[in-house]
Structures are given as C-alpha cells and as structure tokens.
Amino acid sequence: MVLVADGEERVLQQVSPTLEKAGFTVLTTLGWSATLEFCRDYREPVQLAIIDIEMGTGSQEVLRELYQTHPGVRVLFTSTGDPPGQVGLSAHFSGFLKKPFRRSRLLGSVLKAIDAPLPHTA
Numbered sequence: 001m002v003l004v005a006d007g008e009e010r011v012l013q014q015v016s017p018t019l020e021k022a023g024f025t026v027l028t029t030l031g032w033s034a035t036l037e038f039c040r041d042y043r044e045p046v047q048l049a050i051i052d053i054e055m056g057t058g059s060q061e062v063l064r065e066l067y068q069t070h071p072g073v074r075v076l077f078t079s080t081g082d083p084p085g086q087v088g089l090s091a092h093f094s095g096f097l098k099k100p101f102r103r104s105r106l107l108g109s110v111l112k113a114i115d116a117p118l119p120h121t122a
Contacts, residue, residue: 001024001025001026001027001044001045001046001047002019002024002025002026002027002046002047002048002049002050002110003026003027003028003029003035003038003046003048003049003050003051003073004016004019004026004027004028004029004049004050005028005029005030005031005032005034005035005038005049005050005051005052005055005062006028006030006050006051006052006055006078007030007031007032007052007054007055008052009030011052011099012028012030015028015050015106016028018103018106018107019106019107019110022107022110024110027042031055032055032059032061032062035051035055035062035066036061036062036065039062039065039066039069039070040065040069042069043069045070045072046066046070046072046073047072047073047074047114048073048074048075048076048094048110048113048114049066049070049073049074049075049076050075050076050078050097050110051063051075051076051077051078052077052078052079052099053077053078053079054079054080054081063075074094074113074114074116075093075094075113076094076095076096076097076109076110076113077093077095077096077097078096078097078098078099078101079096079098079099080098080099080100081098082098094112094113094114094116095109095112095113095116097109
C-alpha cells in the first residue's frame with residue numbers, strides 16, 4: 001500500500017491513478033491533519049509514503065507518528081523547492097522528487113524508494 005499525502009487535491013488526483021495503473025493500492029490524505037489522523041488510525045502495512053514536505057506545520061509530528069505506527073515504511077518526499085537539507089526523523093527517507101514531475105519520473109522514484117533498504121534501527 002502507498003500513502004500519498006499532499007496539500008493540493010489536484011496532485012492527489014494526478015498521482016493516485018498513475019500509481020493504481022501501475023498496480024499499487026493507494027490511499028490519499030489531504031493536508032497534515034488528515035495525514036496525522038491516518039497515521040494514528042490506519043493499522044495495515046504501508047510500504048511507501050509519498051509526502052509533500054511543504055504541506056504546512058506539523059511535519060515532524062506526522063513523521064514521528066508514521067514511523068512509530070508503520071515501522072517498515074519508506075518515505076519519498078516531494079516539494080516544489082530543493083531537497084531539504086535536514087529532513088529530521090529521516091531514518092526511513094528513501095528519496096526526493098521535485099515538483100512538477102512526469103508520470104515516468106514518479107513511477108521510477110517510487111520503484112527506487114520501495115527497493116531501497118531501510119537502515120537498521122536499535
């Protein structure tokens with residue numbers, strides 16, 4: 001399962017069908033509040049979370065909750081800006097995708113992130 005969290009509905013509407021056509025099960029959340037609620041309530045395994053780091057405040061809380069409730073998750077960050085210098089709580093960080101992006105770039109980044117090994121945590 002892939003979680004797509006973004007602050008713009010149109011991005012969710014573009015990314016979700018692309019990933020579903022590639023065979024992924026996709027759940028979307030709009031904004032940090034809905035993403036945090038998802039992290040707290042959804043207990044099925046999440047293979048990858050695609051998260052827009054520009055959605056607003058609360059990013060550290062969302063990441064902390066996501067990593068705690070879904071320890072095997074990998075995270076692909078997106079942004080219209082440059083990659084973050086310090087993403088914090090980034091043990092599960094598996095890549096960065098700059099917006100806007102083509103479908104082929106999205107799929108390539110998703111496959112690469114899913115194949116990336118997670119670091120061992122004690």
